[in-house]
Amino acid sequence: MAKNKFYITTPIYYSNSEPHIGTAYCTVVADTFARYYRLRDYDVFFLTGLDEHGPKLARSAEERGYTPKEFVDMMAEKFIKTWERIGITNDDFIRTTQERHEIVVQRVFQKLYEKGYLYKGSYAGWYCTPCETYWGEDELKEGKCPNCERPVEWLEEETYYFKLSLFSEPLLKYIEEHPEFVFPESRRNEVISFIKQGLKDISATRSTVKWGVLVPFDPKHTVYVWFDALINYISALGYLREDNERFDRYWPADIHLIGKDILRFHAVIWPAILMALDLPLPKTILAHGFWTIKGGKISKSKGNRVDPHELMDLYGVDALRYFLLREVPLGLDGEYSESSFHRRYQSDLANDLGNLLNRVITVTEKYTEGKVPEPSLHGERERELLDIIENSIKKVESSMENLNPASALTSIWEIVQSANRYIDQSAPWNLEKMGKRDLLNTVIYTLLETLRKLSILLYPFIPDTAEKIQEQLGYKDKQFAWDLLWNAKIPVGQRVQKGKVLFPKVDIKEEKEETSLVNINDFQKLDLRVAKVLSARKIENSDKLLLLEIDLGFEKRQIVAGIAQFYSPEELIGKKIIVIANLEPAKIKGYLSYGMLLAGKDEKGNLSILTVDKDLSPGAKVS
RNA sequence: GGCGGUGUAGCUCAGCGGUUAGAGCACACGGUUCAUAACCGUGGUGUCCAGGGUUCGAAUCCCUGCACCGCCA
Numbered sequence: 001m002a003k004n005k006f007y008i009t010t011p012i013y014y015s016n017s018e019p020h021i022g023t024a025y026c027t028v029v030a031d032t033f034a035r036y037y038r039l040r041d042y043d044v045f046f047l048t049g050l051d052e053h054g055p056k057l058a059r060s061a062e063e064r065g066y067t068p069k070e071f072v073d074m075m076a077e078k079f080i081k082t083w084e085r086i087g088i089t090n091d092d093f094i095r096t097t098q099e100r101h102e103i104v105v106q107r108v109f110q111k112l113y114e115k116g117y118l119y120k121g122s123y124a125g126w127y128c129t130p131c132e133t134y135w136g137e138d139e140l141k142e143g144k145c146p147n148c149e150r151p152v153e154w155l156e157e158e159t160y161y162f163k164l165s166l167f168s169e170p171l172l173k174y175i176e177e178h179p180e181f182v183f184p185e186s187r188r189n190e191v192i193s194f195i196k197q198g199l200k201d202i203s204a205t206r207s208t209v210k211w212g213v214l215v216p217f218d219p220k221h222t223v224y225v226w227f228d229a230l231i232n233y234i235s236a237l238g239y240l241r242e243d244n245e246r247f248d249r250y251w252p253a254d255i256h257l258i259g260k261d262i263l264r265f266h267a268v269i270w271p272a273i274l275m276a277l278d279l280p281l282p283k284t285i286l287a288h289g290f291w292t293i294k295g296g297k298i299s300k301s302k303g304n305r306v307d308p309h310e311l312m313d314l315y316g317v318d319a320l321r322y323f324l325l326r327e328v329p330l331g332l333d334g335e336y337s338e339s340s341f342h343r344r345y346q347s348d349l350a351n352d353l354g355n356l357l358n359r360v361i362t363v364t365e366k367y368t369e370g371k372v373p374e375p376s377l378h379g380e381r382e383r384e385l386l387d388i389i390e391n392s393i394k395k396v397e398s399s400m401e402n403l404n405p406a407s408a409l410t411s412i413w414e415i416v417q418s419a420n421r422y423i424d425q426s427a428p429w430n431l432e433k434m435g436k437r438d439l440l441n442t443v444i445y446t447l448l449e450t451l452r453k454l455s456i457l458l459y460p461f462i463p464d465t466a467e468k469i470q471e472q473l474g475y476k477d478k479q480f481a482w483d484l485l486w487n488a489k490i491p492v493g494q495r496v497q498k499g500k501v502l503f504p505k506v507d508i509k510e511e512k513e514e515t516s517l518v519n520i521n522d523f524q525k526l527d528l529r530v531a532k533v534l535s536a537r538k539i540e541n542s543d544k545l546l547l548l549e550i551d552l553g554f555e556k557r558q559i560v561a562g563i564a565q566f567y568s569p570e571e572l573i574g575k576k577i578i579v580i581a582n583l584e585p586a587k588i589k590g591y592l593s594y595g596m597l598l599a600g601k602d603e604k605g606n607l608s609i610l611t612v613d614k615d616l617s618p619g620a621k622v623s
Numbered sequence: 624g625g626c627g628g629u630g631u632a633g634c635u636c637a638g639c640g641g642u643u644a645g646a647g648c649a650c651a652c653g654g655u656u657c658a659u660a661a662c663c664g665u666g667g668u669g670u671c672c673a674g675g676g677u678u679c680g681a682a683u684c685c686c687u688g689c690a691c692c693g694c695c696a
Contacts, residue, residue, distance in 0.1 A: 167634090189626085194695070197696090263627095350661090357658095358658050359661085424663045428657070
């Protein structure tokens with residue numbers, strides 16, 4: 001019997017910036033669905049990847065002194081490492097610079113051209129040459145490029161248009177007939193009202209951008225990045241290629257998980273392309289919300305970016321996953337703060353779940369020699385707990401069906417809470433003295449069995465924890481499958497294995513009011529690092545500035561330093577200097593500086609850069 | 624300017640026509656000692672944004688206004 005299939009995707013993230021809480025969020029949610037459906041015995045295909053084309057990327061690479069290829073390879077490494085650490089179980093990782101992808105983009109383009117959906121025209125607008133980007137009249141900042149503030153020029157460019165206008169009617173009809181096509185409903189309404197205004201043909205190629213996929217029938221053009229990017233969902237499956245078994249098996253996608261910012265590409269343009277190709281449309285475009293800090297957007301320029309690695313260092317992988325999944329219903333914006341994260345960790349994970357496991361294992365060791373006892377009685381309390389568990393499982397299933405992992409977690413915590421209540425009411429620590437051996441055995445057995453079920457239920461959300469629970473329950477081979485909720489029991493006689501506390505308490509210092517004194521937290525905001533100077537040269541038209549390329553161990557960067565009057569470029573090369581690695585990038589004399597080196601200066605005007613007393617590797621933290 | 628959404632306990636939110644309006648967190652008191660100063664129980668708090676209307680009955684439906692947010696122009 002063929003299994004049901006489930007195909008879920010994340011967007012391919014623009015590899016211009018490193019993984020942050022937003023991309024981590026999206027990927028964790030997708031992973032949770034993927035894991036859940038695997039437990040339900042679906043044949044799951046989970047795709048994520050990177051968007052590696054486009055002018056911005058080429059420019060970022062150049063600014064840092066890399067070729068685009070070197071740069072995207074380096075970034076890809078970071079994404080892959082981060083996802084590994086978060087326990088992401090993607091089945092493939094697509095990169096738009098891969099040949100397998102580029103070929104499909106070209107074939108799709110050729111096909112659309114032959115079917116008459118692409119035509120040559122021209123595009124005009126205010127063009128910024130360094131940024132390789134067109135801007136609308138209203139987007140300009142005082143008549144200049146809003147991105148780099150350099151002058152723009154009115155330019156007309158040859159381009160191929162995609163006949164999006166043909167699809168207003170069919171799209172509208174489709175969306176109206178398929179209420180589940182866009183989620184949540186408010187986003188669906190947005191899409192409908194957008195389409196109702198009428199769709200215009202859109203430019204699908206560029207002749208000024210080099211870093212992209214060549215248009216097969218007119219190679220002075222490259223395919224516009226958005227078009228290139230959308231194709232990933234089918235190129236990864238081998239569409240229009242010889243090895244297209246995956247495509248036959250998994251398309252159409254069950255869920256395209258996306259951020260609300262790219263809703264239109266996915267709910268309008270992408271389905272139009274698919275219709276043009278005579279392909280079935282994905283079942284659901286699921287737009288999640290954004291994380292905010294103090295009600296505002298998280299952005300690099302505000303410098304309030306949240307590094308998932310820092311949270312994992314402090315609290316662990318599952319704390320991050322749990323917070324992201326639990327704090328906010330999928331589809332809405334969520335407010336991130338250290339204190340809300342800490343609260344979730346402390347009360348839900350440490351106090352409720354972690355402590356439950358800990359106390360149950362201790363009781364087992366104390367009263368039944370660490371072995372799963374044989375249950376005998378089955379009383380009112382056991383019945384009650386079982387009812388709650390059964391009920392919660394059903395709620396988890398319907399919550400997942402309704403795309404709401406947050407409410408699934410709420411239901412799972414009903415079990416945690418009931419188990420805590422059960423152990424309190426049954427008070428196994430009194431039963432031995434009272435000579436109620438049978439009841440004692442039943443109570444302990446019931447608790448261990450409840451934890452076994454919990455481990456399965458938790459697996460899609462916090463897989464590490466789920467595994468640790470089974471380890472402590474004494475399982476050598478982990479058992480994760482949904483039907484084991486009903487068709488298995490913890491084996492009598494199995495030896496439990498007390499392990500480390502699941503979620504150790506984490507101390508954080510309360511946020512202090514601003515004072516003139518800085519506290520240790522303030523200091524710790526500075527990411528001071530040892531860096532090795534790789535190259536140095538004078539910046540033209542400046543007698544103070546040097547442009548340095550430095551090795552930070554984890555990456556190479558350029559920084560601008562105002563020390564040309566004190567150091568020659570030659571004497572700096574090879575020196576180990578101290579830099580602030582997380583300083584907001586600044587543009588100095590047209591050069592972007594990604595950090596600042598530390599130097600001391602006395603009243604006489606002598607300047608000396610800071611260096612290390614003994615040899616340290618680049619990237620070493622200074623504190 | 625157009626379309627849509629939101630406004631409920633100190634905080635985050637659920638309820639969306641029907642008994643004294645709910646949950647979690649926080650707070651207070653009590654219990655308990657197996658446990659990560661944890662867990663369990665009990666408790667209080669609310670002009671359900673404002674005003675008007677429909678209804679036997681409205682946080683819930685309709686209208687107006689205010690505030691915030693989203694999409695579009």
